[in-house]
Amino acid sequence: MAASGSEALRGVACAVGAYLIWGLTPVYWKALQAVPAIEILGHRAVWSAVFLILLLWLFRQLATARAAFADVRTMLPLVVTTTLISVNWFIFIWGVNAGHLLQVSLGYYINPLVNVLLGIVFLREKLRPWQAFAVLLATAGVLTFAIDLGVFPWISLALAFTFGFYGLVRKVMPVEPLVGLAVETVLMAPIALVFLAYLAVENAAAAPGLDPAGWVLLILVGVVTALPLLLFTAGAKRLRYATIGLLQYIGPTGHFVLAVFVYDEPFTQTHLITFSCIWSALILYSWDATRSHRQSLAAQPPE
Numbered sequence: 086m087a088a089s090g091s092e093a094l095r096g097v098a099c100a101v102g103a104y105l106i107w108g109l110t111p112v113y114w115k116a117l118q119a120v121p122a123i124e125i126l127g128h129r130a131v132w133s134a135v136f137l138i139l140l141l142w143l144f145r146q147l148a149t150a151r152a153a154f155a156d157v158r159t160m161l162p163l164v165v166t167t168t169l170i171s172v173n174w175f176i177f178i179w180g181v182n183a184g185h186l187l188q189v190s191l192g193y194y195i196n197p198l199v200n201v202l203l204g205i206v207f208l209r210e211k212l213r214p215w216q217a218f219a220v221l222l223a224t225a226g227v228l229t230f231a232i233d234l235g236v237f238p239w240i241s242l243a244l245a246f247t248f249g250f251y252g253l254v255r256k257v258m259p260v261e262p263l264v265g266l267a268v269e270t271v272l273m274a275p276i277a278l279v280f281l282a283y284l285a286v287e288n289a290a291a292a293p294g295l296d297p298a299g300w301v302l303l304i305l306v307g308v309v310t311a312l313p314l315l316l317f318t319a320g321a322k323r324l325r326y327a328t329i330g331l332l333q334y335i336g337p338t339g340h341f342v343l344a345v346f347v348y349d350e351p352f353t354q355t356h357l358i359t360f361s362c363i364w365s366a367l368i369l370y371s372w373d374a375t376r377s378h379r380q381s382l383a384a385q386p387p388e
Contacts, residue, residue, distance in 0.1 A: 096323025103316035108339020122179035130273035136307030137267035190340035192244030199249035226362025
């Protein structure tokens with residue numbers, strides 16, 4: 086059933102809010118640049134676990150989370166998703182603070198097309214001709230980047246594929262987003278605590294040198310992690326899938342704007358060709374998906 090106008094408006098507001106936060110998070114990680122990415126990841130796991138446990142208590146889902154821990158068939162896939170999202174978070178933070186935000190942006194532009202590829206391979210989904218052409222166009226863009234610059238875009242592809250496989254596994258699991266993310270961060274937290282304790286004992290931790298504002302930023306990484314997910318979930322419940330698909334490009338567009346216009350990363354002709362291929366592929370794929378959705382609605386008999 087289609088959402089009412091007011092519900093759809095709330096859905097758009099929630100989804101746009103989520104993608105704006107994701108698009109602006111490089112500013113957050115840049116503010117913590119004095120702390121190595123692996124140490125930031127440790128704090129992110131710990132403080133996210135604390136915040137998400139509070140949310141589980143607030144939304145009365147602690148019992149659901151405990152049930153997930155007790156179910157081996159649920160826990161094994163969650164161990165896989167925990168590994169994937171940990172790697173994704175680390176590469177994202179490292180890429181931003183190492184001056185590779187354009188590659189980060191490219192990765193999240195590629196991600197929807199990687200999802201298409203994974204859907205074909207693992208879910209036996211079919212591509213229409215225009216969709217297949219869009220995937221080939223995006224592939225040409227990535228190959229142009231690798232050949233012309235002589236740099237394999239491993240950051241982009243690692244981000245796209247880790248998040249793509251993460252989404253694929255979570256898609257086939259009967260676990261709510263909040264509960265799943267809480268379990269994942271709780272699985273990360275003990276390892277993160279041991280690592281942070283080791284750094285402290287060896288006097289190798291950078292966090293103790295932060296000023297109070299820096300510590301506030303570290304502690305609030307839990308909020309930065311969970312808030313956009315909650316907004317996204319609220320938006321997805323109120324909007325058509327096609328609408329969510331179009332809004333998702335707000336995030337990498339934010340990364341791109343920050344990289345070029347705020348952090349002055351070099352944007353060469355090769356970058357222009359690559360991004361043009363990716364943008365064209367996304368526009369083409371989105372157009373075809375929207376057209377197909379409208380045709381399927383028109384073909385449905387009136388109630």
